[in-house]
Amino acid sequence: MKRKIYLDNAATTSVDKDVTEAMLPYFSGTFGNPNSLHFFGREAAKAVTAARDNIAAMLGCKPTEIYFTSGGTEADNWAIKGIYNANKDKGNHIITSKIEHKAVIASCKRLEKDGAKITYLDVDKYGIVDLEQLKKSITEGTLLVSVMTANNEVGSLQPIKEIAQICAERKVLFHTDAVQAIGTVDINVKRDNIDMLSLSAHKFYGPKGIGALYIKNGIKNDRYISGGSQERGMRGGTTNVPLIVGMNVAMEKAIRDMDINNKKLSYLRDMLIKRIESEIPDAFLNGHRERRLANNANFSFKYIEGESLILMLDMQGIAVSSGSACTSGSLESSHVLSAMNVPAEITQSATRFSFGKDSNEQDIDYIIENLKNNVTTLRAMSPLFAQQKGEPINV
Amino acid sequence: MYNDKVMENFKNPQNVGEIENPDGVGRVGNASCGDIMEIYLKIDDDIITDAKFKTFGCAAAIASSSMATQLIKGKSIDEAIKITNKQVIEELEGLPPKKIHCSVLAEEAIKLAIENYKSKKASNI
Ligand code: FES
Numbered sequence: 143m144k145r146k147i148y149l150d151n152a153a154t155t156s157v158d159k160d161v162t163e164a165m166l167p168y169f170s171g172t173f174g175n176p177n178s179l180h181f182f183g184r185e186a187a188k189a190v191t192a193a194r195d196n197i198a199a200m201l202g203c204k205p206t207e208i209y210f211t212s213g214g215t216e217a218d219n220w221a222i223k224g225i226y227n228a229n230k231d232k233g234n235h236i237i238t239s240k241i242e243h244k245a246v247i248a249s250c251k252r253l254e255k256d257g258a259k260i261t262y263l264d265v266d267k268y269g270i271v272d273l274e275q276l277k278k279s280i281t282e283g284t285l286l287v288s289v290m291t292a293n294n295e296v297g298s299l300q301p302i303k304e305i306a307q308i309c310a311e312r313k314v315l316f317h318t319d320a321v322q323a324i325g326t327v328d329i330n331v332k333r334d335n336i337d338m339l340s341l342s343a344h345k346f347y348g349p350k351g352i353g354a355l356y357i358k359n360g361i362k363n364d365r366y367i368s369g370g371s372q373e374r375g376m377r378g379g380t381t382n383v384p385l386i387v388g389m390n391v392a393m394e395k396a397i398r399d400m401d402i403n404n405k406k407l408s409y410l411r412d413m414l415i416k417r418i419e420s421e422i423p424d425a426f427l428n429g430h431r432e433r434r435l436a437n438n439a440n441f442s443f444k445y446i447e448g449e450s451l452i453l454m455l456d457m458q459g460i461a462v463s464s465g466s467a468c469t470s471g472s473l474e475s476s477h478v479l480s481a482m483n484v485p486a487e488i489t490q491s492a493t494r495f496s497f498g499k500d501s502n503e504q505d506i507d508y509i510i511e512n513l514k515n516n517v518t519t520l521r522a523m524s525p526l527f528a529q530q531k532g533e534p535i536n537v
Numbered sequence: 538m539y540n541d542k543v544m545e546n547f548k549n550p551q552n553v554g555e556i557e558n559p560d561g562v563g564r565v566g567n568a569s570c571g572d573i574m575e576i577y578l579k580i581d582d583d584i585i586t587d588a589k590f591k592t593f594g595c596a597a598a599i600a601s602s603s604m605a606t607q608l609i610k611g612k613s614i615d616e617a618i619k620i621t622n623k624q625v626i627e628e629l630e631g632l633p634p635k636k637i638h639c640s641v642l643a644e645e646a647i648k649l650a651i652e653n654y655k656s657k658k659a660s661n662i
Contacts, residue, residue, distance in 0.1 A: 447572065449595040453547065475571075490571055490593075523553050523599065525564065525575040525591040 146459045147505045151345075151437060151498035152294055152322060153463055157388070158347040164391040165349065168384035176381045177370065186383045193390035200397050201339070201356055202330035209355045209373045210386055214321035214342030216366075217355035218245035218288075220377075221317040221338045224364040225286045226253050233283030239263040239271045239300075240481035241293050243319055247477070250288075263289070268430035269298035269482045277308055286315045291323035295478040295494060296429030297438025299327065306335035315361065321345055321353075325396030326404060326436050331356055338363075341393075343385070347499070348392030352385035403499060407436040410497050410506065414439050417510050422517055428484060428492055437497040442488035445527040446520040451493060454516040460509055464493050487526070539596060542630040546600035551607050554589045560657070563649030565642050572598050572639070576606065576646040580654050583614050590646070597636035598643075604628050605643035618651045620644065 148156075168189060174182025176190050191205070198205040211217045226236065238250055240262045250260045261279045263271045271289055280287070287309050292299050302318050309316035317338035320329060325346035331339055338361070342353035357363050369378015396403075411434075418425050424444035443451065448464040455462055464476075479489040495509070521527040539547070556577040566573045572594030579587035588610050590602040605625050609617040622640040626632050632640060 445593065447594050447598075450547070450599060453544075453596050457548065486571060523550070523591060524593040525573050526593050528555065528591060 144459050145508060147461065147501075147508065149460060149462045149495045149497060149501070149505075149509070152297075152435075152494060152496035154344045154350065155347045155498055156500075157344075157349055158392055158395060160395065161348055161388045161392045165384040165388040168387050172383070174383075176383060177372065186381075189387050190381055190383055193386045196390050197354065197393060200393060202332040202334075203356055204359065206374065207356050207359055209357060209377055210382065211353045211355055211377065212351055212382075213344070213353040214243070214319065214340050215245040217340030217342070217353050218243065218319055219249050220355050220363070220366045221340060221357075222246060222249040222286070222288060223253060224366055225315060225317070225338075225361075226256075226258055228362045228364040229285050233281075233285045235259045235261070235281055235284040237261045237263060237276065237279050237284060237287045237314075239265060239289050241265050241269055241271075241295075241298075241478045242288065242290055243294055243321065246288055246290070246319055259283070265298075265481050267482050267484075268433070269293055269296045269428075269478060270430060270433065271300055271305070273301060273304055273308065276305060277312075280308075280312045280314055284312075284314045286317060288317040288319070290319040290321075291327055291329065292320075292435050293429070293478060294322045295476060295492075296440045296482070297322075297435035297496075298429045299323075299433045299435065302336070303334050306337075309337075310335050322435060324393065325400055326407075328400070331358070337361060343389035343392055346392050346396040348389045349385050352382055352389045354389070404436040406499075407497050407501070410501050410503065411437060411439050411495075413503070414495060414497075414506050414509065417506065418513070421510060422514055425517075426488055428479060428482070435496075439495045439497075441493055441495070442484070443491045443493070443517050443520075444488050445524045446491050446517060447524075448491045448493055450520055451491060451516055454519070455509075455512060458512045458516075460512060462493055462495050464491075538633055539600075540630050542628075543597065543600045543632065546603040546629065547596040550599050550603035552589045552603060552610075553591070555591060556587055556589050559650075561650040561652075561654030563646040563651070563653060565645040565649060567594075567638055567642055570595070570638070572642065574598060574602055574642040574646045576602070576643075576650045578609075578650045578654060580614065585609050585612055585614065585617055592642075594642070595636065595639060597632050597639035600629055601625050601632075601640040601643040602646075605640075605647060609647060614651050614654065618648055620647060 172185045174186040176187035194205045306316050315337045319340045321342045324341045337358045339356040344350040367378045426442045428440040475489045559577040560580040561578040564575045575591045577589045588606040592602045622644040625640045
């Protein structure tokens, strides 16, 4: 059988077996609507309450501060648009960064049309936001600062504790998109002074279609989806019992095993980084060497283009992705890499390897072997490579 | 995303490489995606006897280069200069809409290479 290696855990993870099992009874057996008075509803409500309590405890907040959503994108949309709409009378300025997930950037762009003023903070060449610029950008009218905990493309970890501190001092709300970070980064919203946080279950071996937004009590946010009384009247829509149960089990395992997993993931990540750097010439690591997610390695291979490389790896059974142009089907190159000022000629080949709990050392041998061959083949085909070797082009 | 014909030309591209002392060379780039294609021609008596390419680009660009060089081999320069990206796409049995421009690179590179040949020839007289 052809070997299959999944190295795209930053895109989504498989659902853990325990998670699937925990969810199953809530599809057909305990299927009641938690809002119903009867037995079926009460049983389902119990499960949701237990999940909410547990998730809140893991995040370091109160159960009344957890709002279940359809995922990270909804949570981000709510955090940004909700705060703006509920607090327009106090100001119209939001600060975010140039490397946020599209859910945050697109929400901000949308608000610009309504008259919001948005500051997009710069990042350094490692993809880490500039704290001095943040301090200078906060004004009287600043409602919110939204900076992700960890970047999804290059894995750079943001100084969210420092950012939260600055926001607390200046009395500005702080939201963080922690979608990539839960289960990898130790977060406690009370300890870390976080006002709002987005998370998504399918990044930590939970199901797709479920996430949460933590909103600290006392913050004025808009009712996000008009409807029934679910989520304390803030987000209508029948409570997604099985997925909430699944998310809770997934998060519990992810947080319980975080240290062990991180140790293994960072070992594999560092091994891959070391081998690529020593065995493939002109390969460049994108992002910070230490301040990066345990499971993320992102490389550019000079003189070649990413889509071709990714398709070749795919034919060899290796699933990776890129943050760059052609692969995503759009021509614009990665906003993250361009914010980091990565030279255009190498953003094209940026390739993200994101390890998961099933990854192992043998995978790395296989990846390196194929990667080397592919890079050599594509370079032999590349006019940029020939030029670099000093061969004249007679045009 | 790509059909079998495109993938076949991507997996086993024909005519990869350069020609020593080519009679015509065309190099084109696409500003929006940053991709680059070069086509080298060997021409005898206004007939293209050999064609090779080098491409820094996506799979569609590589497949287009492979197909375009196959199409022009053996053709006269007058025939070859008329080849359009539509023909390349037809031979590839289609490209995704966002990848049409990749085939345009092939058309342009061929035209440039032939013009390059013509101007060299003119200056030799
Ligand atoms: S040649 Fe640029 S995307 Fe295909």
